[in-house]
Amino acid sequence: MxxxxxxxxxxxxxxxxxxxxxxxxxxxxxxxxxxxxxxxxxxxxxxxxxxxxxxxxxxxxxxYGSAAVVKKGGPVKTVADLKGKTVAIPSRFSDERLLLLRALEQHGVRAADVRIVEMPPADVAAALASNAIDGFVMGEPFPSQAEMGGYGHVLFHAREYWPDxxxxxxxxxxxxxxxxxxxxxxxxxxxxxxxxxxxxxxxxxxxxxxxxxxxxxxxxxxxxxxxxxxxxxxxxxxxxxxxxxxxxxxxxxxxxxxxxxxxxxxxxxxxxxxxxxxxxxxxxxxxxxxxxxxxxxxxx
The missing domain is CATH 3.40.190.10 (Periplasmic binding protein-like II)
Structure with a gap:
Protein backbone atom coordinates (compact mmCIF):
# COMPACT_ATOMS: atom_id res chain seq x y z
CA MET A 1 0.00 0.00 0.00
CA TYR A 64 -14.30 -5.87 12.18
CA GLY A 65 -11.64 -8.50 11.54
CA SER A 66 -11.59 -9.93 15.10
CA ALA A 67 -13.18 -13.14 16.35
CA ALA A 68 -13.35 -15.50 19.31
CA VAL A 69 -12.09 -18.97 18.44
CA VAL A 70 -12.42 -22.18 20.47
CA LYS A 71 -11.41 -25.80 19.92
CA LYS A 72 -13.46 -27.44 17.19
CA GLY A 73 -15.57 -30.19 18.70
CA GLY A 74 -14.57 -29.09 22.19
CA PRO A 75 -16.69 -28.34 25.26
CA VAL A 76 -17.18 -24.63 24.57
CA LYS A 77 -20.37 -24.20 22.54
CA THR A 78 -21.53 -20.80 23.80
CA VAL A 79 -19.98 -17.75 25.44
CA ALA A 80 -21.37 -18.94 28.78
CA ASP A 81 -19.23 -22.07 28.45
CA LEU A 82 -16.09 -19.92 28.75
CA LYS A 83 -16.56 -19.83 32.53
CA GLY A 84 -13.54 -21.48 34.11
CA LYS A 85 -11.67 -21.59 30.80
CA THR A 86 -8.41 -19.97 29.63
CA VAL A 87 -8.79 -17.40 26.85
CA ALA A 88 -5.90 -15.57 25.18
CA ILE A 89 -5.97 -11.94 24.06
CA PRO A 90 -3.19 -9.88 22.41
CA SER A 91 -3.01 -7.20 25.12
CA ARG A 92 -4.96 -5.79 28.04
CA PHE A 93 -5.11 -2.58 25.95
CA SER A 94 -6.66 -4.35 22.95
CA ASP A 95 -10.08 -4.03 21.37
CA GLU A 96 -10.26 -7.81 21.62
CA ARG A 97 -10.18 -7.67 25.42
CA LEU A 98 -13.00 -5.13 25.47
CA LEU A 99 -14.92 -7.26 22.97
CA LEU A 100 -14.53 -10.36 25.14
CA LEU A 101 -15.67 -8.48 28.25
CA ARG A 102 -18.78 -7.21 26.42
CA ALA A 103 -19.66 -10.74 25.30
CA LEU A 104 -19.14 -12.19 28.78
CA GLU A 105 -21.28 -9.48 30.36
CA GLN A 106 -24.15 -10.13 27.95
CA HIS A 107 -24.07 -13.82 28.91
CA GLY A 108 -23.89 -13.19 32.64
CA VAL A 109 -20.32 -14.41 33.04
CA ARG A 110 -18.01 -12.46 35.33
CA ALA A 111 -14.60 -11.62 33.89
CA ALA A 112 -13.08 -12.93 37.12
CA ASP A 113 -14.49 -16.37 36.28
CA VAL A 114 -12.48 -16.58 33.05
CA ARG A 115 -8.69 -16.84 32.98
CA ILE A 116 -7.75 -14.14 30.49
CA VAL A 117 -4.08 -14.29 29.45
CA GLU A 118 -1.99 -12.09 27.17
CA MET A 119 -0.27 -13.92 24.34
CA PRO A 120 1.53 -12.85 21.14
CA PRO A 121 -0.95 -13.25 18.26
CA ALA A 122 1.42 -15.47 16.30
CA ASP A 123 1.39 -18.04 19.14
CA VAL A 124 -2.34 -18.48 19.73
CA ALA A 125 -3.19 -20.94 16.97
CA ALA A 126 -0.52 -23.40 18.09
CA ALA A 127 -1.54 -22.90 21.73
CA LEU A 128 -5.14 -23.77 20.86
CA ALA A 129 -4.10 -26.80 18.83
CA SER A 130 -2.01 -28.13 21.74
CA ASN A 131 -4.78 -27.45 24.31
CA ALA A 132 -2.60 -24.93 26.16
CA ILE A 133 -5.57 -22.55 25.96
CA ASP A 134 -9.28 -23.11 25.52
CA GLY A 135 -9.82 -20.21 23.15
CA PHE A 136 -8.59 -16.86 21.97
CA VAL A 137 -9.92 -13.52 20.80
CA MET A 138 -7.67 -12.08 18.10
CA GLY A 139 -7.61 -10.16 14.88
CA GLU A 140 -7.11 -11.77 11.51
CA PRO A 141 -5.48 -13.82 10.14
CA PHE A 142 -5.15 -15.87 13.33
CA PRO A 143 -8.82 -16.91 13.60
CA SER A 144 -8.62 -18.01 9.96
CA GLN A 145 -5.41 -19.91 10.66
CA ALA A 146 -7.15 -22.01 13.32
CA GLU A 147 -10.14 -22.57 11.05
CA MET A 148 -7.99 -23.61 8.10
CA GLY A 149 -6.00 -25.93 10.35
CA GLY A 150 -9.20 -27.81 11.17
CA TYR A 151 -8.88 -27.46 14.96
CA GLY A 152 -10.50 -24.05 15.47
CA HIS A 153 -14.14 -22.99 15.43
CA VAL A 154 -15.31 -19.36 15.44
CA LEU A 155 -17.46 -18.88 18.53
CA PHE A 156 -18.42 -15.36 17.48
CA HIS A 157 -17.32 -12.55 15.22
CA ALA A 158 -16.86 -9.01 16.53
CA ARG A 159 -19.97 -7.69 14.79
CA GLU A 160 -22.20 -9.95 16.91
CA TYR A 161 -21.42 -8.03 20.10
CA TRP A 162 -20.05 -4.74 18.78
CA PRO A 163 -21.74 -3.22 15.72
CA ASP A 164 -19.28 -1.16 13.64
Missing amino acids: TDYIARRSLDQYVFLPRLFQGFPEIKEALISNRVQAGFLVAPLAVALRSQGVPIKIVFLGHR YLSCVLVVREDVIQRRPEAVQVLVDGIARSGLWLDSGQSEREYAAEFVGRYYYNQPPSLLKWALTRPLDRVRFNPLIPRRDDFELVTRLMLENKLIDKPIAFEEYVDSRFAEGAAYETAWDYPVGAGRLDPEKADD
Missing part, protein backbone atom coordinates in the same frame (compact mmCIF):
# COMPACT_ATOMS: atom_id res chain seq x y z
CA THR A 2 2.70 2.48 0.97
CA ASP A 3 4.71 1.64 -2.16
CA TYR A 4 1.66 2.20 -4.35
CA ILE A 5 0.80 5.48 -2.61
CA ALA A 6 4.36 6.69 -3.14
CA ARG A 7 4.30 5.80 -6.84
CA ARG A 8 0.95 7.49 -7.42
CA SER A 9 1.64 10.59 -5.29
CA LEU A 10 2.03 13.69 -7.45
CA ASP A 11 4.35 15.08 -4.78
CA GLN A 12 6.49 11.92 -4.78
CA TYR A 13 6.26 11.25 -1.06
CA VAL A 14 8.00 8.08 0.06
CA PHE A 15 6.54 6.04 2.91
CA LEU A 16 8.75 3.19 4.10
CA PRO A 17 6.85 0.24 5.61
CA ARG A 18 8.22 -1.50 8.69
CA LEU A 19 6.93 -4.83 9.98
CA PHE A 20 6.65 -5.32 13.75
CA GLN A 21 5.74 -8.51 15.58
CA GLY A 22 3.53 -6.87 18.19
CA PHE A 23 1.95 -3.65 19.36
CA PRO A 24 4.42 -3.08 22.25
CA GLU A 25 7.25 -2.82 19.70
CA ILE A 26 5.26 -0.34 17.59
CA LYS A 27 4.52 1.70 20.71
CA GLU A 28 8.22 1.95 21.61
CA ALA A 29 9.15 2.82 18.03
CA LEU A 30 6.64 5.68 18.00
CA ILE A 31 7.78 7.00 21.37
CA SER A 32 11.45 6.92 20.33
CA ASN A 33 10.68 8.45 16.91
CA ARG A 34 12.05 5.42 15.05
CA VAL A 35 8.76 5.48 13.17
CA GLN A 36 6.55 8.51 12.70
CA ALA A 37 3.28 6.74 11.95
CA GLY A 38 1.84 3.32 12.60
CA PHE A 39 -1.19 1.15 13.17
CA LEU A 40 -2.17 0.47 16.79
CA VAL A 41 -5.21 -1.06 18.42
CA ALA A 42 -7.55 1.77 19.35
CA PRO A 43 -7.48 1.44 23.17
CA LEU A 44 -3.67 1.43 23.20
CA ALA A 45 -3.58 4.58 21.05
CA VAL A 46 -6.01 6.34 23.40
CA ALA A 47 -4.10 5.18 26.48
CA LEU A 48 -0.77 6.40 25.10
CA ARG A 49 -2.26 9.78 24.31
CA SER A 50 -3.73 10.00 27.82
CA GLN A 51 -0.22 9.34 29.15
CA GLY A 52 1.16 12.27 27.19
CA VAL A 53 2.69 10.44 24.22
CA PRO A 54 2.60 12.97 21.34
CA ILE A 55 0.48 11.04 18.83
CA LYS A 56 -2.94 11.58 17.27
CA ILE A 57 -5.35 9.17 15.60
CA VAL A 58 -5.95 10.35 12.03
CA PHE A 59 -7.72 7.38 10.37
CA LEU A 60 -8.84 3.79 10.90
CA GLY A 61 -7.09 0.75 9.50
CA HIS A 62 -10.20 -1.41 9.16
CA ARG A 63 -13.44 -2.42 10.85
CA TYR A 165 -16.42 -2.57 15.72
CA LEU A 166 -13.20 -0.71 15.01
CA SER A 167 -9.85 -2.38 15.35
CA CYS A 168 -6.58 -0.82 14.27
CA VAL A 169 -6.17 2.93 13.96
CA LEU A 170 -3.56 4.98 12.13
CA VAL A 171 -1.60 7.21 14.50
CA VAL A 172 0.90 9.90 13.53
CA ARG A 173 3.35 11.76 15.72
CA GLU A 174 2.22 15.30 16.43
CA ASP A 175 5.49 16.86 15.30
CA VAL A 176 4.95 15.34 11.85
CA ILE A 177 1.34 16.56 11.78
CA GLN A 178 2.54 20.06 12.57
CA ARG A 179 5.51 20.10 10.19
CA ARG A 180 4.23 18.00 7.28
CA PRO A 181 0.42 18.03 7.22
CA GLU A 182 0.44 17.64 3.45
CA ALA A 183 2.36 14.36 3.73
CA VAL A 184 -0.10 13.07 6.33
CA GLN A 185 -2.95 13.93 3.96
CA VAL A 186 -1.31 12.01 1.10
CA LEU A 187 -0.92 8.97 3.35
CA VAL A 188 -4.53 9.09 4.58
CA ASP A 189 -5.84 9.65 1.05
CA GLY A 190 -3.93 6.61 -0.14
CA ILE A 191 -5.22 4.39 2.66
CA ALA A 192 -8.77 5.56 1.95
CA ARG A 193 -8.40 4.73 -1.74
CA SER A 194 -6.85 1.35 -0.93
CA GLY A 195 -9.77 0.53 1.37
CA LEU A 196 -12.34 1.44 -1.25
CA TRP A 197 -10.46 -0.69 -3.80
CA LEU A 198 -10.39 -3.68 -1.44
CA ASP A 199 -14.11 -3.34 -0.77
CA SER A 200 -14.83 -3.37 -4.52
CA GLY A 201 -15.20 -7.15 -4.63
CA GLN A 202 -13.78 -10.60 -4.07
CA SER A 203 -11.28 -10.52 -6.93
CA GLU A 204 -9.62 -7.39 -5.53
CA ARG A 205 -9.29 -9.01 -2.11
CA GLU A 206 -7.87 -12.22 -3.53
CA TYR A 207 -5.33 -10.30 -5.60
CA ALA A 208 -4.29 -8.21 -2.59
CA ALA A 209 -3.90 -11.37 -0.49
CA GLU A 210 -1.63 -12.90 -3.12
CA PHE A 211 0.53 -9.80 -3.37
CA VAL A 212 0.77 -8.97 0.34
CA GLY A 213 1.19 -12.57 1.43
CA ARG A 214 4.13 -13.11 -0.91
CA TYR A 215 6.00 -9.86 -0.51
CA TYR A 216 5.16 -8.20 2.79
CA TYR A 217 3.24 -10.20 5.37
CA ASN A 218 5.21 -13.47 5.38
CA GLN A 219 1.95 -15.45 5.43
CA PRO A 220 0.56 -17.95 2.92
CA PRO A 221 -1.67 -16.12 0.40
CA SER A 222 -4.28 -18.85 0.90
CA LEU A 223 -4.57 -17.84 4.57
CA LEU A 224 -5.03 -14.17 3.74
CA LYS A 225 -7.59 -15.04 1.07
CA TRP A 226 -9.56 -16.98 3.68
CA ALA A 227 -9.41 -14.04 6.11
CA LEU A 228 -10.50 -11.52 3.48
CA THR A 229 -13.24 -13.49 1.73
CA ARG A 230 -14.95 -15.96 4.10
CA PRO A 231 -17.22 -14.03 4.18
CA LEU A 232 -16.39 -10.86 2.25
CA ASP A 233 -17.37 -8.62 5.15
CA ARG A 234 -15.23 -10.51 7.65
CA VAL A 235 -12.96 -7.45 7.46
CA ARG A 236 -14.28 -4.12 6.18
CA PHE A 237 -12.25 -1.23 4.85
CA ASN A 238 -14.95 1.41 4.70
CA PRO A 239 -15.95 3.67 6.42
CA LEU A 240 -12.60 4.48 8.02
CA ILE A 241 -13.34 7.98 9.28
CA PRO A 242 -12.87 8.20 13.08
CA ARG A 243 -16.37 8.79 14.47
CA ARG A 244 -16.98 10.41 17.83
CA ASP A 245 -19.66 7.91 18.88
CA ASP A 246 -17.38 4.95 18.19
CA PHE A 247 -14.56 6.34 20.28
CA GLU A 248 -16.81 7.47 23.10
CA LEU A 249 -17.83 3.82 23.44
CA VAL A 250 -14.17 2.77 23.46
CA THR A 251 -13.20 5.32 26.11
CA ARG A 252 -16.24 4.44 28.25
CA LEU A 253 -15.24 0.78 28.20
CA MET A 254 -11.66 1.75 28.98
CA LEU A 255 -12.80 3.76 32.00
CA GLU A 256 -15.00 0.92 33.23
CA ASN A 257 -12.08 -1.49 32.96
CA LYS A 258 -9.50 0.89 34.44
CA LEU A 259 -7.39 1.25 31.29
CA ILE A 260 -7.54 5.03 31.73
CA ASP A 261 -8.16 6.83 35.01
CA LYS A 262 -10.15 9.82 33.73
CA PRO A 263 -12.22 10.81 30.69
CA ILE A 264 -10.36 12.16 27.68
CA ALA A 265 -11.95 14.42 25.08
CA PHE A 266 -12.25 13.16 21.49
CA GLU A 267 -10.26 16.13 20.20
CA GLU A 268 -7.39 15.27 22.53
CA TYR A 269 -6.55 12.05 20.72
CA VAL A 270 -8.13 12.44 17.25
CA ASP A 271 -7.22 14.89 14.47
CA SER A 272 -10.11 14.43 12.05
CA ARG A 273 -9.14 16.94 9.35
CA PHE A 274 -7.21 14.38 7.30
CA ALA A 275 -10.08 11.88 7.33
CA GLU A 276 -12.44 14.66 6.30
CA GLY A 277 -10.06 15.56 3.48
CA ALA A 278 -10.06 11.95 2.30
CA ALA A 279 -13.86 11.65 2.33
CA TYR A 280 -14.07 12.53 -1.37
CA GLU A 281 -11.48 10.03 -2.52
CA THR A 282 -12.35 7.19 -4.90
CA ALA A 283 -10.91 3.70 -5.21
CA TRP A 284 -7.61 3.20 -7.01
CA ASP A 285 -8.05 2.66 -10.72
CA TYR A 286 -6.05 -0.54 -10.63
CA PRO A 287 -7.62 -3.49 -12.46
CA VAL A 288 -7.08 -6.88 -10.86
CA GLY A 289 -4.18 -8.59 -12.58
CA ALA A 290 -2.69 -5.35 -13.87
CA GLY A 291 1.05 -5.72 -13.79
CA ARG A 292 3.10 -8.50 -12.25
CA LEU A 293 2.90 -9.57 -8.64
CA ASP A 294 6.14 -7.78 -7.89
CA PRO A 295 6.40 -4.65 -5.72
CA GLU A 296 9.01 -3.26 -8.11
CA LYS A 297 6.65 -3.77 -11.07
CA ALA A 298 3.41 -2.50 -9.53
CA ASP A 299 2.86 0.03 -12.29
CA ASP A 300 3.72 -2.20 -15.26
Whole structure:
Protein backbone atom coordinates (compact mmCIF):
# COMPACT_ATOMS: atom_id res chain seq x y z
CA MET A 1 0.00 0.00 0.00
CA THR A 2 2.70 2.48 0.97
CA ASP A 3 4.71 1.64 -2.16
CA TYR A 4 1.66 2.20 -4.35
CA ILE A 5 0.80 5.48 -2.61
CA ALA A 6 4.36 6.69 -3.14
CA ARG A 7 4.30 5.80 -6.84
CA ARG A 8 0.95 7.49 -7.42
CA SER A 9 1.64 10.59 -5.29
CA LEU A 10 2.03 13.69 -7.45
CA ASP A 11 4.35 15.08 -4.78
CA GLN A 12 6.49 11.92 -4.78
CA TYR A 13 6.26 11.25 -1.06
CA VAL A 14 8.00 8.08 0.06
CA PHE A 15 6.54 6.04 2.91
CA LEU A 16 8.75 3.19 4.10
CA PRO A 17 6.85 0.24 5.61
CA ARG A 18 8.22 -1.50 8.69
CA LEU A 19 6.93 -4.83 9.98
CA PHE A 20 6.65 -5.32 13.75
CA GLN A 21 5.74 -8.51 15.58
CA GLY A 22 3.53 -6.87 18.19
CA PHE A 23 1.95 -3.65 19.36
CA PRO A 24 4.42 -3.08 22.25
CA GLU A 25 7.25 -2.82 19.70
CA ILE A 26 5.26 -0.34 17.59
CA LYS A 27 4.52 1.70 20.71
CA GLU A 28 8.22 1.95 21.61
CA ALA A 29 9.15 2.82 18.03
CA LEU A 30 6.64 5.68 18.00
CA ILE A 31 7.78 7.00 21.37
CA SER A 32 11.45 6.92 20.33
CA ASN A 33 10.68 8.45 16.91
CA ARG A 34 12.05 5.42 15.05
CA VAL A 35 8.76 5.48 13.17
CA GLN A 36 6.55 8.51 12.70
CA ALA A 37 3.28 6.74 11.95
CA GLY A 38 1.84 3.32 12.60
CA PHE A 39 -1.19 1.15 13.17
CA LEU A 40 -2.17 0.47 16.79
CA VAL A 41 -5.21 -1.06 18.42
CA ALA A 42 -7.55 1.77 19.35
CA PRO A 43 -7.48 1.44 23.17
CA LEU A 44 -3.67 1.43 23.20
CA ALA A 45 -3.58 4.58 21.05
CA VAL A 46 -6.01 6.34 23.40
CA ALA A 47 -4.10 5.18 26.48
CA LEU A 48 -0.77 6.40 25.10
CA ARG A 49 -2.26 9.78 24.31
CA SER A 50 -3.73 10.00 27.82
CA GLN A 51 -0.22 9.34 29.15
CA GLY A 52 1.16 12.27 27.19
CA VAL A 53 2.69 10.44 24.22
CA PRO A 54 2.60 12.97 21.34
CA ILE A 55 0.48 11.04 18.83
CA LYS A 56 -2.94 11.58 17.27
CA ILE A 57 -5.35 9.17 15.60
CA VAL A 58 -5.95 10.35 12.03
CA PHE A 59 -7.72 7.38 10.37
CA LEU A 60 -8.84 3.79 10.90
CA GLY A 61 -7.09 0.75 9.50
CA HIS A 62 -10.20 -1.41 9.16
CA ARG A 63 -13.44 -2.42 10.85
CA TYR A 64 -14.30 -5.87 12.18
CA GLY A 65 -11.64 -8.50 11.54
CA SER A 66 -11.59 -9.93 15.10
CA ALA A 67 -13.18 -13.14 16.35
CA ALA A 68 -13.35 -15.50 19.31
CA VAL A 69 -12.09 -18.97 18.44
CA VAL A 70 -12.42 -22.18 20.47
CA LYS A 71 -11.41 -25.80 19.92
CA LYS A 72 -13.46 -27.44 17.19
CA GLY A 73 -15.57 -30.19 18.70
CA GLY A 74 -14.57 -29.09 22.19
CA PRO A 75 -16.69 -28.34 25.26
CA VAL A 76 -17.18 -24.63 24.57
CA LYS A 77 -20.37 -24.20 22.54
CA THR A 78 -21.53 -20.80 23.80
CA VAL A 79 -19.98 -17.75 25.44
CA ALA A 80 -21.37 -18.94 28.78
CA ASP A 81 -19.23 -22.07 28.45
CA LEU A 82 -16.09 -19.92 28.75
CA LYS A 83 -16.56 -19.83 32.53
CA GLY A 84 -13.54 -21.48 34.11
CA LYS A 85 -11.67 -21.59 30.80
CA THR A 86 -8.41 -19.97 29.63
CA VAL A 87 -8.79 -17.40 26.85
CA ALA A 88 -5.90 -15.57 25.18
CA ILE A 89 -5.97 -11.94 24.06
CA PRO A 90 -3.19 -9.88 22.41
CA SER A 91 -3.01 -7.20 25.12
CA ARG A 92 -4.96 -5.79 28.04
CA PHE A 93 -5.11 -2.58 25.95
CA SER A 94 -6.66 -4.35 22.95
CA ASP A 95 -10.08 -4.03 21.37
CA GLU A 96 -10.26 -7.81 21.62
CA ARG A 97 -10.18 -7.67 25.42
CA LEU A 98 -13.00 -5.13 25.47
CA LEU A 99 -14.92 -7.26 22.97
CA LEU A 100 -14.53 -10.36 25.14
CA LEU A 101 -15.67 -8.48 28.25
CA ARG A 102 -18.78 -7.21 26.42
CA ALA A 103 -19.66 -10.74 25.30
CA LEU A 104 -19.14 -12.19 28.78
CA GLU A 105 -21.28 -9.48 30.36
CA GLN A 106 -24.15 -10.13 27.95
CA HIS A 107 -24.07 -13.82 28.91
CA GLY A 108 -23.89 -13.19 32.64
CA VAL A 109 -20.32 -14.41 33.04
CA ARG A 110 -18.01 -12.46 35.33
CA ALA A 111 -14.60 -11.62 33.89
CA ALA A 112 -13.08 -12.93 37.12
CA ASP A 113 -14.49 -16.37 36.28
CA VAL A 114 -12.48 -16.58 33.05
CA ARG A 115 -8.69 -16.84 32.98
CA ILE A 116 -7.75 -14.14 30.49
CA VAL A 117 -4.08 -14.29 29.45
CA GLU A 118 -1.99 -12.09 27.17
CA MET A 119 -0.27 -13.92 24.34
CA PRO A 120 1.53 -12.85 21.14
CA PRO A 121 -0.95 -13.25 18.26
CA ALA A 122 1.42 -15.47 16.30
CA ASP A 123 1.39 -18.04 19.14
CA VAL A 124 -2.34 -18.48 19.73
CA ALA A 125 -3.19 -20.94 16.97
CA ALA A 126 -0.52 -23.40 18.09
CA ALA A 127 -1.54 -22.90 21.73
CA LEU A 128 -5.14 -23.77 20.86
CA ALA A 129 -4.10 -26.80 18.83
CA SER A 130 -2.01 -28.13 21.74
CA ASN A 131 -4.78 -27.45 24.31
CA ALA A 132 -2.60 -24.93 26.16
CA ILE A 133 -5.57 -22.55 25.96
CA ASP A 134 -9.28 -23.11 25.52
CA GLY A 135 -9.82 -20.21 23.15
CA PHE A 136 -8.59 -16.86 21.97
CA VAL A 137 -9.92 -13.52 20.80
CA MET A 138 -7.67 -12.08 18.10
CA GLY A 139 -7.61 -10.16 14.88
CA GLU A 140 -7.11 -11.77 11.51
CA PRO A 141 -5.48 -13.82 10.14
CA PHE A 142 -5.15 -15.87 13.33
CA PRO A 143 -8.82 -16.91 13.60
CA SER A 144 -8.62 -18.01 9.96
CA GLN A 145 -5.41 -19.91 10.66
CA ALA A 146 -7.15 -22.01 13.32
CA GLU A 147 -10.14 -22.57 11.05
CA MET A 148 -7.99 -23.61 8.10
CA GLY A 149 -6.00 -25.93 10.35
CA GLY A 150 -9.20 -27.81 11.17
CA TYR A 151 -8.88 -27.46 14.96
CA GLY A 152 -10.50 -24.05 15.47
CA HIS A 153 -14.14 -22.99 15.43
CA VAL A 154 -15.31 -19.36 15.44
CA LEU A 155 -17.46 -18.88 18.53
CA PHE A 156 -18.42 -15.36 17.48
CA HIS A 157 -17.32 -12.55 15.22
CA ALA A 158 -16.86 -9.01 16.53
CA ARG A 159 -19.97 -7.69 14.79
CA GLU A 160 -22.20 -9.95 16.91
CA TYR A 161 -21.42 -8.03 20.10
CA TRP A 162 -20.05 -4.74 18.78
CA PRO A 163 -21.74 -3.22 15.72
CA ASP A 164 -19.28 -1.16 13.64
CA TYR A 165 -16.42 -2.57 15.72
CA LEU A 166 -13.20 -0.71 15.01
CA SER A 167 -9.85 -2.38 15.35
CA CYS A 168 -6.58 -0.82 14.27
CA VAL A 169 -6.17 2.93 13.96
CA LEU A 170 -3.56 4.98 12.13
CA VAL A 171 -1.60 7.21 14.50
CA VAL A 172 0.90 9.90 13.53
CA ARG A 173 3.35 11.76 15.72
CA GLU A 174 2.22 15.30 16.43
CA ASP A 175 5.49 16.86 15.30
CA VAL A 176 4.95 15.34 11.85
CA ILE A 177 1.34 16.56 11.78
CA GLN A 178 2.54 20.06 12.57
CA ARG A 179 5.51 20.10 10.19
CA ARG A 180 4.23 18.00 7.28
CA PRO A 181 0.42 18.03 7.22
CA GLU A 182 0.44 17.64 3.45
CA ALA A 183 2.36 14.36 3.73
CA VAL A 184 -0.10 13.07 6.33
CA GLN A 185 -2.95 13.93 3.96
CA VAL A 186 -1.31 12.01 1.10
CA LEU A 187 -0.92 8.97 3.35
CA VAL A 188 -4.53 9.09 4.58
CA ASP A 189 -5.84 9.65 1.05
CA GLY A 190 -3.93 6.61 -0.14
CA ILE A 191 -5.22 4.39 2.66
CA ALA A 192 -8.77 5.56 1.95
CA ARG A 193 -8.40 4.73 -1.74
CA SER A 194 -6.85 1.35 -0.93
CA GLY A 195 -9.77 0.53 1.37
CA LEU A 196 -12.34 1.44 -1.25
CA TRP A 197 -10.46 -0.69 -3.80
CA LEU A 198 -10.39 -3.68 -1.44
CA ASP A 199 -14.11 -3.34 -0.77
CA SER A 200 -14.83 -3.37 -4.52
CA GLY A 201 -15.20 -7.15 -4.63
CA GLN A 202 -13.78 -10.60 -4.07
CA SER A 203 -11.28 -10.52 -6.93
CA GLU A 204 -9.62 -7.39 -5.53
CA ARG A 205 -9.29 -9.01 -2.11
CA GLU A 206 -7.87 -12.22 -3.53
CA TYR A 207 -5.33 -10.30 -5.60
CA ALA A 208 -4.29 -8.21 -2.59
CA ALA A 209 -3.90 -11.37 -0.49
CA GLU A 210 -1.63 -12.90 -3.12
CA PHE A 211 0.53 -9.80 -3.37
CA VAL A 212 0.77 -8.97 0.34
CA GLY A 213 1.19 -12.57 1.43
CA ARG A 214 4.13 -13.11 -0.91
CA TYR A 215 6.00 -9.86 -0.51
CA TYR A 216 5.16 -8.20 2.79
CA TYR A 217 3.24 -10.20 5.37
CA ASN A 218 5.21 -13.47 5.38
CA GLN A 219 1.95 -15.45 5.43
CA PRO A 220 0.56 -17.95 2.92
CA PRO A 221 -1.67 -16.12 0.40
CA SER A 222 -4.28 -18.85 0.90
CA LEU A 223 -4.57 -17.84 4.57
CA LEU A 224 -5.03 -14.17 3.74
CA LYS A 225 -7.59 -15.04 1.07
CA TRP A 226 -9.56 -16.98 3.68
CA ALA A 227 -9.41 -14.04 6.11
CA LEU A 228 -10.50 -11.52 3.48
CA THR A 229 -13.24 -13.49 1.73
CA ARG A 230 -14.95 -15.96 4.10
CA PRO A 231 -17.22 -14.03 4.18
CA LEU A 232 -16.39 -10.86 2.25
CA ASP A 233 -17.37 -8.62 5.15
CA ARG A 234 -15.23 -10.51 7.65
CA VAL A 235 -12.96 -7.45 7.46
CA ARG A 236 -14.28 -4.12 6.18
CA PHE A 237 -12.25 -1.23 4.85
CA ASN A 238 -14.95 1.41 4.70
CA PRO A 239 -15.95 3.67 6.42
CA LEU A 240 -12.60 4.48 8.02
CA ILE A 241 -13.34 7.98 9.28
CA PRO A 242 -12.87 8.20 13.08
CA ARG A 243 -16.37 8.79 14.47
CA ARG A 244 -16.98 10.41 17.83
CA ASP A 245 -19.66 7.91 18.88
CA ASP A 246 -17.38 4.95 18.19
CA PHE A 247 -14.56 6.34 20.28
CA GLU A 248 -16.81 7.47 23.10
CA LEU A 249 -17.83 3.82 23.44
CA VAL A 250 -14.17 2.77 23.46
CA THR A 251 -13.20 5.32 26.11
CA ARG A 252 -16.24 4.44 28.25
CA LEU A 253 -15.24 0.78 28.20
CA MET A 254 -11.66 1.75 28.98
CA LEU A 255 -12.80 3.76 32.00
CA GLU A 256 -15.00 0.92 33.23
CA ASN A 257 -12.08 -1.49 32.96
CA LYS A 258 -9.50 0.89 34.44
CA LEU A 259 -7.39 1.25 31.29
CA ILE A 260 -7.54 5.03 31.73
CA ASP A 261 -8.16 6.83 35.01
CA LYS A 262 -10.15 9.82 33.73
CA PRO A 263 -12.22 10.81 30.69
CA ILE A 264 -10.36 12.16 27.68
CA ALA A 265 -11.95 14.42 25.08
CA PHE A 266 -12.25 13.16 21.49
CA GLU A 267 -10.26 16.13 20.20
CA GLU A 268 -7.39 15.27 22.53
CA TYR A 269 -6.55 12.05 20.72
CA VAL A 270 -8.13 12.44 17.25
CA ASP A 271 -7.22 14.89 14.47
CA SER A 272 -10.11 14.43 12.05
CA ARG A 273 -9.14 16.94 9.35
CA PHE A 274 -7.21 14.38 7.30
CA ALA A 275 -10.08 11.88 7.33
CA GLU A 276 -12.44 14.66 6.30
CA GLY A 277 -10.06 15.56 3.48
CA ALA A 278 -10.06 11.95 2.30
CA ALA A 279 -13.86 11.65 2.33
CA TYR A 280 -14.07 12.53 -1.37
CA GLU A 281 -11.48 10.03 -2.52
CA THR A 282 -12.35 7.19 -4.90
CA ALA A 283 -10.91 3.70 -5.21
CA TRP A 284 -7.61 3.20 -7.01
CA ASP A 285 -8.05 2.66 -10.72
CA TYR A 286 -6.05 -0.54 -10.63
CA PRO A 287 -7.62 -3.49 -12.46
CA VAL A 288 -7.08 -6.88 -10.86
CA GLY A 289 -4.18 -8.59 -12.58
CA ALA A 290 -2.69 -5.35 -13.87
CA GLY A 291 1.05 -5.72 -13.79
CA ARG A 292 3.10 -8.50 -12.25
CA LEU A 293 2.90 -9.57 -8.64
CA ASP A 294 6.14 -7.78 -7.89
CA PRO A 295 6.40 -4.65 -5.72
CA GLU A 296 9.01 -3.26 -8.11
CA LYS A 297 6.65 -3.77 -11.07
CA ALA A 298 3.41 -2.50 -9.53
CA ASP A 299 2.86 0.03 -12.29
CA ASP A 300 3.72 -2.20 -15.26
